[in-house]
Amino acid sequence: MLPRTPFYYYDTALLQTTLDEITSTVVNYPHFHVHYALKANANPKLLRLIQKAGLGVDCVSGGEVQVGIDNGFDASKIVYAGVGKSDEEILLALQHDIFCFNVESVPELEVINELAEQVGKVANVCLRINPDVEAHTHAHIVTGKAENKFGIALGDMLHVIDLAKTLSHIRFLGLHFHIGSQITDMQDYLDLCERVNDIQDHLNEEGVYPSVINVGGGLGIDYHDPDKHPIPDFKTYFGIFADHLHLRDGQSVHFELGRSIVAQCGTLIARVLYVKQAESKQFAIIDAGMTELIRPALYQAHHQIQNISSQSIDYQIYDVVGPICESSDVFDRDVLLPPIKRGDLIAIRSAGAYGETMASTYNCRKLPASYTSEDFPLPLT
Numbered sequence: 001m002l003p004r005t006p007f008y009y010y011d012t013a014l015l016q017t018t019l020d021e022i023t024s025t026v027v028n029y030p031h032f033h034v035h036y037a038l039k040a041n042a043n044p045k046l047l048r049l050i051q052k053a054g055l056g057v058d059c060v061s062g063g064e065v066q067v068g069i070d071n072g073f074d075a076s077k078i079v080y081a082g083v084g085k086s087d088e089e090i091l092l093a094l095q096h097d098i099f100c101f102n103v104e105s106v107p108e109l110e111v112i113n114e115l116a117e118q119v120g121k122v123a124n125v126c127l128r129i130n131p132d133v134e135a136h137t138h139a140h141i142v143t144g145k146a147e148n149k150f151g152i153a154l155g156d157m158l159h160v161i162d163l164a165k166t167l168s169h170i171r172f173l174g175l176h177f178h179i180g181s182q183i184t185d186m187q188d189y190l191d192l193c194e195r196v197n198d199i200q201d202h203l204n205e206e207g208v209y210p211s212v213i214n215v216g217g218g219l220g221i222d223y224h225d226p227d228k229h230p231i232p233d234f235k236t237y238f239g240i241f242a243d244h245l246h247l248r249d250g251q252s253v254h255f256e257l258g259r260s261i262v263a264q265c266g267t268l269i270a271r272v273l274y275v276k277q278a279e280s281k282q283f284a285i286i287d288a289g290m291t292e293l294i295r296p297a298l299y300q301a302h303h304q305i306q307n308i309s310s311q312s313i314d315y316q317i318y319d320v321v322g323p324i325c326e327s328s329d330v331f332d333r334d335v336l337l338p339p340i341k342r343g344d345l346i347a348i349r350s351a352g353a354y355g356e357t358m359a360s361t362y363n364c365r366k367l368p369a370s371y372t373s374e375d376f377p378l379p380l381t
Helices: 012-026 044-052 062-070 087-095 106-118 154-166 187-205 234-244 259-265 295-299
Strands: 007-010 032-037 056-059 078-080 100-103 123-130 170-176 212-217 252-257 266-277 282-286 305-307 316-321 330-337 345-348 369-372
Touching: 012 032, 012 044, 012 234, 012 259, 032 234, 044 259, 056 062, 062 078, 062 087, 078 087, 087 106, 100 106, 100 212, 106 123, 106 154, 106 170, 123 154, 154 170, 154 187, 187 212, 187 234, 234 252, 252 259, 259 266, 295 330, 305 330
Parallel strands: 007 369, 032 056, 032 252, 056 078, 078 100, 100 123, 123 170, 170 212, 212 252, 282 316
Antiparallel strands: 007 266, 266 282, 266 345, 305 345, 316 330
16 A cells, blocks of 8 residues: 655655766766765655765755764765855865865855854865856746856956966865856856866966866756656766866866756655536646645746556646645646546656755645655556
């Protein structure tokens, strides 16, 4: 008997295969280092596999730094980004001697220096530079344009590097970039390589030689056909940087991958409460909503939806909606599905990233439970 719905279900075999694909590719590039973007999913069952694979973590809060430490990730593989690090969070990261802070502004740099001095530490930093590169993705997850809140403007870069070198409790390591998320057009990464190459040439002319280049992450997945493309094309992704990024001797390249690692292994399982026939629409009302998976409401994101209780080859058109008291609580409209009845199980695929981790208790709802393929089998194909 299945657990109470809604719940998240993770295929740990697929996650392991994905991790194996990453590690077998990166082993060809000894100067490449992969950090898992913890914000994508902090489920301990998944973190154990990711940590065992040898990846580091990319954190955007003190809480994530602590979760990384608590789940066995080596502090020397932890990078800490984010535009609004509090004093408490900075001190926590300093206490654990993390690999690097990705610094986003002059005031942040100065505060890190002051706090490091207070506790007798020297903080490793990379400066997050806004490269003004267009990523072809949803506007809410573009991060590398000049008008975005992230990073230091290109025109201020040299000044901030010079400042960093004068601060006695700061060790300048290099540069950090991040242009967006759910990027499927590899040309965006070629454009990033070209921009980084130009920046490095300019810095070298000024006598600045970074030892670390962090190119961020953002590699997208196939939300429309997860069974056809369960694992992203990591070979092409890493190959672009290997072939087109002009590295200097001794430089290391760091990546921050989240969605591409965990998205396809996760599915949100819900149960049909009611089938409602309206004047011009047929609604399948399920017991999961935007409280369990907010991406469709927040980003107008598409997820493949399946009725896994039916093997019928006939189809009807439904709007699949949740129970939350918001008009935006819609998973998808005009979806072709086998005939749905009360009690049927609905699978919302590719939900392993930015699903469980963004769940809320809005409407006083309980947070969803989670299970893995090691707990029980659940055929989805």
